[in-house]
Amino acid sequence: MARISSDKMRDYLKVYFIAGSPNSTNPLPQVLQQAIEGGVTLFQFREKGKDHLQGKDKEALGKGLKKICKDNNIPFIVNDDVDLAITLDADGVHVGQDDGNVAAIRERIGDRILGVSAHNYEEAVQALADGADYLGVGPVFPTDTKADAEDVCGPDFIAELREQGIHVPIVAIGGITESNADQVVSGKADGMSVISAITKAEDPTVAAKNLLRVWK
Numbered sequence: 001m002a003r004i005s006s007d008k009m010r011d012y013l014k015v016y017f018i019a020g021s022p023n024s025t026n027p028l029p030q031v032l033q034q035a036i037e038g039g040v041t042l043f044q045f046r047e048k049g050k051d052h053l054q055g056k057d058k059e060a061l062g063k064g065l066k067k068i069c070k071d072n073n074i075p076f077i078v079n080d081d082v083d084l085a086i087t088l089d090a091d092g093v094h095v096g097q098d099d100g101n102v103a104a105i106r107e108r109i110g111d112r113i114l115g116v117s118a119h120n121y122e123e124a125v126q127a128l129a130d131g132a133d134y135l136g137v138g139p140v141f142p143t144d145t146k147a148d149a150e151d152v153c154g155p156d157f158i159a160e161l162r163e164q165g166i167h168v169p170i171v172a173i174g175g176i177t178e179s180n181a182d183q184v185v186s187g188k189a190d191g192m193s194v195i196s197a198i199t200k201a202e203d204p205t206v207a208a209k210n211l212l213r214v215w216k
Ligand SMILES: Cc1ncc(COP(=O)(O)OP(=O)(O)O)c(N)n1
Pocket: 016, 018, 044, 046, 048, 079, 080, 094, 095, 096, 097, 098, 099, 115, 116, 117, 135, 136, 137, 138, 146, 171, 173, 193
């Protein structure tokens, strides 16, 4: 296996669905299946928040979600938990600035996809030097989903990173909805990551379709 190409990574980032069981009142496997039917291009299992699953329960949910992704040709990414990613043979891992040494995580996961959160030029450059395949940048809008999110940077912050010479795949995150997703596209991100825009939608399939349509 080889590292993913930047072109392929950009395709996968278009509508990047992130969720864990605390984000959804309906069973997450059902929501993921519906979101995939609407066209989401990548999935991250982020089991965080109130009453989140742990240990074998978390592993069992992750295993089921990974199968849904595999059956539908969507890469399955695990948030934070590198051990679980390896146990489940996930397609990749996403880590933030406080989730461990990125270069060491790259060593551990081999050629799997590695996403790293970055909030400024210096963090972006370091993440790439350490082996990131894509950067997660946010929050681009206010979000209620992540209590410890950084200050809102706005969607145009990604265009600023581009001007500073960061041309790798970047996905915007935080507070993205059907109503503001067009600003993510004009802000020069390669994709949008969403939690509540899909998990709290009346119909996750329609929500995913509407987000995908913004790219067309
Ligand atoms: C695609 C993407 N971008 C950013 C994040 C946030 O990661 P992090 O800062 O480590 O925060 P947690 O998600 O771990 O709470 C992400 N998960 N995915």
